[in-house]
Amino acid sequence: xxxxxxxxxxxxxxxxxxxxPALTDINLKVEAGAFAVLAGPSGSGKTTALNLxxxxxxxxxxQVIVSGLDLGQSSNRQLADFRLQNIGxxxxxxxxxxxxxxxxxxxxxxxxxxxxxxVRRQKVLALFAELGIDGLEQxxxxxxxxxxxxxxxxxxxxxxxxxxxxxxxxxxxxxxHTAEGLLDLMRRLNCEKGTTFIFSSHDxxxxxxxxxxxxxxxxHITADxxxxx
Amino acid sequence: MDLLYxxxxxxxxxxxxxxxxxxxxxxxIMLVQALHNLSYGVYAGMVDSGVRAGSGHLAVYHDNYLxxxxxxxTFQDRDLIDKIAAIDGVTEVLxxxxxxxxxxxxxxxxxxxxxGVDPTSxxxxxxxxxxxxxxxxxxSTDSRDAVIGSRLLxxxxxxxxxxxxxxxxxxxxxxxxxxxxxxxxxxxxxxxxDGSLILIGRQRATxxxxxxxxxxxxxxILAETRQEAAVHRQVETIIGSRPEIEAxxxxxxxxxxxxxxxxxxxxxxxxxxxxxxxxxxGVVNTLLMSVMERMREFGVILAVGSKxxxxxxxxxxxxxxxGLLAATVGTILGCLATWYLVKVGIDLTDFVPExxxxxxxxxxxxxxxxxxxxxxxxxxxxxxxxxLLAAAYPAVKAGRVTPVEGMRHH
Numbered sequence: 054x055x056x057x058x059x060x061x062x063x064x065x066x067x068x069x070x071x072x073x074p075a076l077t078d079i080n081l082k083v084e085a086g087a088f089a090v091l092a093g094p095s096g097s098g099k100t101t102a103l104n105l106x107x108x109x110x111x112x113x114x115x116q117v118i119v120s121g122l123d124l125g126q127s128s129n130r131q132l133a134d135f136r137l138q139n140i141g142x143x144x145x146x147x148x149x150x151x152x153x154x155x156x157x158x159x160x161x162x163x164x165x166x167x168x169x170x171x172v173r174r175q176k177v178l179a180l181f182a183e184l185g186i187d188g189l190e191q192x193x194x195x196x197x198x199x200x201x202x203x204x205x206x207x208x209x210x211x212x213x214x215x216x217x218x219x220x221x222x223x224x225x226x227x228x229x230h231t232a233e234g235l236l237d238l239m240r241r242l243n244c245e246k247g248t249t250f251i252f253s254s255h256d257x258x259x260x261x262x263x264x265x266x267x268x269x270x271x272x273h274i275t276a277d278x279x280x281x282x
Numbered sequence: 283m284d285l286l287y288x289x290x291x292x293x294x295x296x297x298x299x300x301x302x303x304x305x306x307x308x309x310x311i312m313l314v315q316a317l318h319n320l321s322y323g324v325y326a327g328m329v330d331s332g333v334r335a336g337s338g339h340l341a342v343y344h345d346n347y348l349x350x351x352x353x354x355x356t357f358q359d360r361d362l363i364d365k366i367a368a369i370d371g372v373t374e375v376l377x378x379x380x381x382x383x384x385x386x387x388x389x390x391x392x393x394x395x396x397x398g399v400d401p402t403s404x405x406x407x408x409x410x411x412x413x414x415x416x417x418x419x420x421x422s423t424d425s426r427d428a429v430i431g432s433r434l435l436x437x438x439x440x441x442x443x444x445x446x447x448x449x450x451x452x453x454x455x456x457x458x459x460x461x462x463x464x465x466x467x468x469x470x471x472x473x474x475x476d477g478s479l480i481l482i483g484r485q486r487a488t489x490x491x492x493x494x495x496x497x498x499x500x501x502x503i504l505a506e507t508r509q510e511a512a513v514h515r516q517v518e519t520i521i522g523s524r525p526e527i528e529a530x531x532x533x534x535x536x537x538x539x540x541x542x543x544x545x546x547x548x549x550x551x552x553x554x555x556x557x558x559x560x561x562x563x564g565v566v567n568t569l570l571m572s573v574m575e576r577m578r579e580f581g582v583i584l585a586v587g588s589k590x591x592x593x594x595x596x597x598x599x600x601x602x603x604x605g606l607l608a609a610t611v612g613t614i615l616g617c618l619a620t621w622y623l624v625k626v627g628i629d630l631t632d633f634v635p636e637x638x639x640x641x642x643x644x645x646x647x648x649x650x651x652x653x654x655x656x657x658x659x660x661x662x663x664x665x666x667x668x669x670l671l672a673a674a675y676p677a678v679k680a681g682r683v684t685p686v687e688g689m690r691h692h
Contacts (some may be wrong), residue, residue, distance in 0.1 A: 109585055109685045130589060137587025144689075148582040152291040162586050164284065209586070 054121070055082035056249055061242045062067035062115030064101050064272075075101040077272040078113070083251065083265075087218065088243045088251040092260050093269035097252035100221055105220045105231055106251060107140055108132045120216055137165055139183075141210030141248075143220035148200040149194040149209075156181070156190035159208035166213060170269065173212070180208045186239065187253065207235070211242065224256050236262045286593065289599030296572065303568040304608050310561045311612025311665055312616050314554050315658045316619035316651070321550055323624070323652035325543050329507065329532065332643035334407045337535030338376065338501030339510050340517060345528045346496060348535065353382060354453075356496035357527050362520065366502055369516045371509035376400065376501040379487045383450035385430075385480060386437040394434065394478045396448060398423075398487025398497075407503050410470045410479070417464030418442075423483035427465035433476035435467050442467055447482065455493035460490050539643055554661075558668055565672035569601060573676040580680055581688020590681035597677035598670060605669030606672075609662035616658055623651035 066073045073173045083089055083106075091099040104110040105117050108124055117124040122135055141162075149158045156177050163173035163192040181187045184204045194202055203223060210218050220239070224232035240262055243250050252259050260266055268276040289408035293300055296515045332479050333339050342362065344355035356379070379398035384391055401420040405411045411429070413421065420427040428446075430438075440446055442464045452458040462482060470476055488494050504513055510531060517529040533540035573580075580593055 104686055107585070133584070133587055133589045136585065140587075142585050144582065144584075148579070148689075150288075150579060150583075152295050153288070161583075165587050165592070213587075 056085040056087075056120055057081070057083040057251075058116075058118040059102075059105070060116040062112045062117060062120075064098075064103060064105065064110070065113045066093050074272050076105075076112075079272075079274055081136065081267065081274065081277075083249065086243070086247045087250055087265055088263055089251045089265040089267060090239060090254055090263040091267050091269055092255060092263075093275075094255055096271075097269040098272040099255075099269055100271075103219050103221055103253045104249065106217075107142060108136050114151050128209075137162060137213070139216045141213065141215040141218040143203070143210050143218060143223045145222035145225045147194070147199070147206045147226075149202055149205055151194050154191050154193060155186070155197060155205045155208075158194065158205055159212050161209055162213040177208060177212060180211055184208055198231075199227050203227060203235055204238075207239065207242075211248070215248070216249065220250065220252045220254075222254055222256070223252065224254065224259060229258065232256070232258055286603070289596050290603050292572070292576075292596070293600050293603050296575075298602070299568060302689065303564055304604065304611065307561050307605070307608035307669070308562050308612035308615060308666060310557045311609060311662060312558055312615035312619055314661050315613065315616030315660075316623060317550065318554070318657055318661070319616075319620045319651040319654055320628070320649060321547060322624050322654045323650045325547070326507070326652050327646060327650070328539065328543065328643050331409050332539045333501075333532045334409050335643065336501070336539075337499065337530075337532050339504040339507060339532050340415050340502040340514055340529055341532070341535045342500040342502070342517065342521060342527055342529050343498065343535075345526055348530065351370075353380060353491075353498070354495050356498055357494050358525075359477055359497050359500060360495075362500060363683075365520050366500065366517055368522075369513055371504050371506070373505050374403050374503040376403055376407060376503065377484060377497040378499040378501060378645055379484055379491065379496065380498045381450045381487055381491050382690075383480075385434065385438060385448050386446075387440045387446045387613070390437055390662055392434060392437055392478070394480050396450065396480050396487060396490070398484040400483055400484055401481075402491070404481070410468050410475065414466050414468065420465060422483060422485075423490075424481070424485035425483050425485070426460070426462050427512055428462040428465055428488065429466040429468055429479075429481040431476035431479040432467050432469040432632060433473065434478060434480070435464065437477065450490050454492070455470075455622045458490055458492070460486065484574070507580040511691055514685075548658045558665070561665065562668050565601065565604065565669050566675060568604075568655065569597065569673050570674040570679070571594050572600070573597065573680045576680075577688050577691035579645050579688075580683050581685050581691065584683070584688060585685040585689050593683075594677040594681040597680050598673050601669045601673030601677075602666065605666035608669070609666050612665070613662050614656060620651050620653060624653065627651070 059079050062076055062079040063074065064076040066075055079102065091102050093099050105112055106119060108119060111124060120139055159177045159180060160173045163176065181190060184207060186201055186204045189197060189201060197205065215280055224235065227235065236258060237252055264280050266278045267274060344357050344590065347355040353669055357542050359377055363377060366372060367375045377400055381396040383394050383396045385394045400423060405419050414429065420429055445461055445462055447459050449457055449459040468479055488496060501518065504510060514529060521527050521529060583593065627648045630647040630649060
């Protein structure tokens with residue numbers, strides 16, 4: 054069984070009286086350990102698909118199953134618990150909590166999981182060293198560069214050892230050198246830890262590094278290419 | 283790092299706004315605490331002054347006297363004064379006889395109320411007599427000395443040391459007169475008192491009224507007002523065998539004063555309520571602005587696995603931190619303000635007549651507070667509760683956002 058399955062999934066947004074289809078009759082399976090990208094131009098449905106896979110939104114029709122959990126059959130509370138235990142998120146604009154230090158931000162999901170303070174701090178320090186941001190633990194997000202903030206966001210996503218990490222345009226706000234460094238880092242984590250990464254991006258650098266590229270256009274999958282390793 | 287810690291950090295996210303809100307709440311707490319303590323002190327002073335000049339903290343009357351004020355309803359005090367004076371907490375028992383009479387000088391006559399008193403104990407307690415020199419007081423219970431109100435003295439056109447005549451109805455129905463001499467003059471600042479008061483010895487009063495050994499009132503003065511209930515019970519036990527007399531509290535004996543205080547405090551409570559409502563609106567405003575600014579952040583927090591209830595609890599923790607801090611600072615300021623009002627007070631001498639009258643009693647134009655720590659703590663707790671209540675709407679609003687909606691906010 055695939056880690057992620059989308060069966061005949063459609064998502065329609067309402068804008069006043071108007072219905073705007075974001076995804077139409079999508080079928081998709083993603084295996085564990087994938088390093089896949091949902092590629093396509095703006096408005097193609099990448100973020101909507103990512104939101105559905107991340108259990109952040111419900112489909113208008115169809116079935117989304119993530120790690121055996123059928124979204125349509127789950128309450129919001131169950132979905133929150135599921136996200137906490139199984140899914141990590143990386144956002145385009147980092148979305149760190151500005152009043153917390155870098156280490157505290159990275160510890161946030163562990164705090165929600167009620168992991169003891171000393172254990173989570175130890176784990177985060179190890180992650181910071183692995184991500185090359187050791188020494189920045191006590192800095193606030195405002196005192197970090199974009200690349201450093203995105204590494205902290207990766208640390209936050211990785212800290213709880215999720216099965217899937219969903220990254221929405223993770224390189225959009227970064228210079229090319231930093232972006233490439235981060236992509237290499239995520240690729241390494243994918244290889245070493247087996248964590249599944251799914252990106253939404255139209256950045257060529259991301260698409261080049263992906264093992265699988267799913268092309269979206271106007272809410273439809275137009276191509277699904279697996280890159281031979 | 284836990285939710286309370288995160289809430290504390292969030293509170294200082296917009297330092298200036300938090301400080302302004304905190305200052306407003308703390309200042310309101312200080313204002314309410316200091317005003318309450320000032321009122322508490324002023325009311326205590328009024329009650330003290332009222333009970334000393336009037337009925338005492340407790341009073342013993344013939345059981346129908348308060349309702350009718352019929353001067354024939356006297357009772358024999360026998361050994362009651364000694365027995366009541368022996369109760370723990372009682373500092374004085376003042377026997378009084380009230381006689382409506384006509385005072386006449388060679389030039390004028392006036393209707394008056396003669397009060398037959400025990401001069402020694404009365405002088406120790408009655409605030410009207412506090413400025414009266416010892417040599418100006420009635421010398422004994424059967425002397426012909428009289429202490430009279432300054433206004434009455436003027437109206438009768440007599441001077442201290444001069445004689446005048448009082449005429450009253452004797453118990454046998456005839457009119458009896460007594461020749462008295464002005465020994466001292468009382469200036470209470472109250473028109474009614476200064477225009478009608480005549481204090482004479484109790485024995486001389488009973489001779490005039492033909493009520494030997496009888497009194498209308500035993501005014502019981504206590505060391506502390508809070509002993510009232512306990513002493514009341516003991517007095518009732520002592521008078522239990524005499525169904526014709528009753529013991530009443532000062533509120534029953536002086537309903538005008540009690541009601542004036544209640545009415546005044548009720549209007550103050552209304553002002554306190556308005557202040558607290560303004561505080562609540564300020565807190566709602568601060569927390570709501572803080573919530574609206576963080577919608578995107580809430581979306582992210584929910585996305586990473588937090589439950590809406592966690593967000594709500596965090597908002598309540600923020601409100602609790604704000605309320606607790608404001609209550610602490612406000613109470614410290616309230617203590618400082620009360621300390622000043624206890625030590626120095628508010629001097630109204632330049633703004634009001636020589637003496638102030640309220641509810642039928644005279645009180646000091648220098649208003650002084652009295653500590654009421656229980657109430658200070660209570661108001662601080664009320665404000666913390668109110669802050670939590672004010673956080674309800676922002677908390678509900680924060681908990682309603684979905685991850686996707688939240689992350690769409692900019």
